[in-house]
Amino acid sequence: MRPWPLALAIALAVGAIGIDRSAAQDFPSRPVTIVIPFPPGGAFDATGRIIAERMRLALGQPVIIENVGGAAGNIGVARVARAAPDGYTLSYGIWSTHVINAAIYPLGYDVVKDFAPIALLATSPQVIVSSNAVPAKDLRGLIAWLKADPGRATLATVGPGSPPHVAGLLLEQLTQTRVRFVPYRGGAPAAQDLLSGQVDLSILQPAVVLPYVRAGKLRAYAVAAAARLTAAPEIPSADEAGVPGLHVSTWSSLWAPKGTPKEIVMKLNAAVTEALADADVRKRLAEIGQEIPPRAQQTPQALAALQLAEIAKWWPIIRAAHVEAQ
Numbered sequence: 001m002r003p004w005p006l007a008l009a010i011a012l013a014v015g016a017i018g019i020d021r022s023a024a025q026d027f028p029s030r031p032v033t034i035v036i037p038f039p040p041g042g043a044f045d046a047t048g049r050i051i052a053e054r055m056r057l058a059l060g061q062p063v064i065i066e067n068v069g070g071a072a073g074n075i076g077v078a079r080v081a082r083a084a085p086d087g088y089t090l091s092y093g094i095w096s097t098h099v100i101n102a103a104i105y106p107l108g109y110d111v112v113k114d115f116a117p118i119a120l121l122a123t124s125p126q127v128i129v130s131s132n133a134v135p136a137k138d139l140r141g142l143i144a145w146l147k148a149d150p151g152r153a154t155l156a157t158v159g160p161g162s163p164p165h166v167a168g169l170l171l172e173q174l175t176q177t178r179v180r181f182v183p184y185r186g187g188a189p190a191a192q193d194l195l196s197g198q199v200d201l202s203i204l205q206p207a208v209v210l211p212y213v214r215a216g217k218l219r220a221y222a223v224a225a226a227a228r229l230t231a232a233p234e235i236p237s238a239d240e241a242g243v244p245g246l247h248v249s250t251w252s253s254l255w256a257p258k259g260t261p262k263e264i265v266m267k268l269n270a271a272v273t274e275a276l277a278d279a280d281v282r283k284r285l286a287e288i289g290q291e292i293p294p295r296a297q298q299t300p301q302a303l304a305a306l307q308l309a310e311i312a313k314w315w316p317i318i319r320a321a322h323v324e325a326q
Contacts, residue, residue, distance in 0.1 A: 024263035027087055031062040032268075034254070036092045037076025039069040043207040043288050047122055047252050048092045050284050054275035059267070072161070072325075073097040074105055081109035085259035087268060091115065095250045096163060099310045103318040104161040105325050112311070116265055117303035118254040119272040122290040125225035125249045126167050127235065129209050129218045130201035131194050139221040139241035142201070146177040155179040156190035156202035160323050164190070166314060167203035167224060167248040169321050174243055194218055205250060206231055206289025224248040231289045252290075253303055265300055273298050 036048045052063040068076035080091035102111045136142035157165035182199050184190040187208040193199045212218040222241035223229045238246035276292050
């Protein structure tokens, strides 16, 4: 009689595997929700919505966007970390939510171990800009101006650990300069104070600053990347402009809870790659300063490697600067 419990356990396990495979084969049989961990509006929200709209065609089911803002994106990401690993609740994550925040905030989840990578969606290299009152005309001139009076220049951020703040830390490290960081509630108010000359410079998203640059109201020195931005080919890359390695991109990505079956992850990945190959999607993303990664960088494995590389790059910089949540 004793073998029966073991036999029953094996039978139940085999049955569960069969159910999992069946669920993966039938996926999706109902709407898929993508949690964007920020309020509606802005380039990140727009990017997620553009791609989700096209994914619907590939999946044959509605793809619903749910904005869950708060705590620098941590509330929305935590919700997905606790969701069922069935592919129906996904996290739209960016560079800060899935790399930077873990070095600053006490999180109730592990950004590496608690998520299954699906795909890199887009990259958005930051643009180094200044008020027109700053005398420097190019990036080398800006660095010379910063070195002439260390700690005098002000750099607008969107709070501790925000992309402009972390980019500024890297700028200081690479150029042996010092600036005074001035926190704002968002990129738009930071840009407004740049326009009025209340703050000297910043490193912001293309969608925020390019309209002002093209109107002659702000000066752009470089794109914080190795290559020029498709949406603004007239602006040199940081490598060209004199500060090699000043690369800061607020990339966006898609993640599932850990334990999501591989078959489901690959179906979602296929839907993303189909969306990113769509000419209309590419055009709409380019209009808001989003760069589409090459096909080889759209795999789950490539996203996992990118995350680990970014952690290795940024966590030491953040910790050395003693950046703390406020």
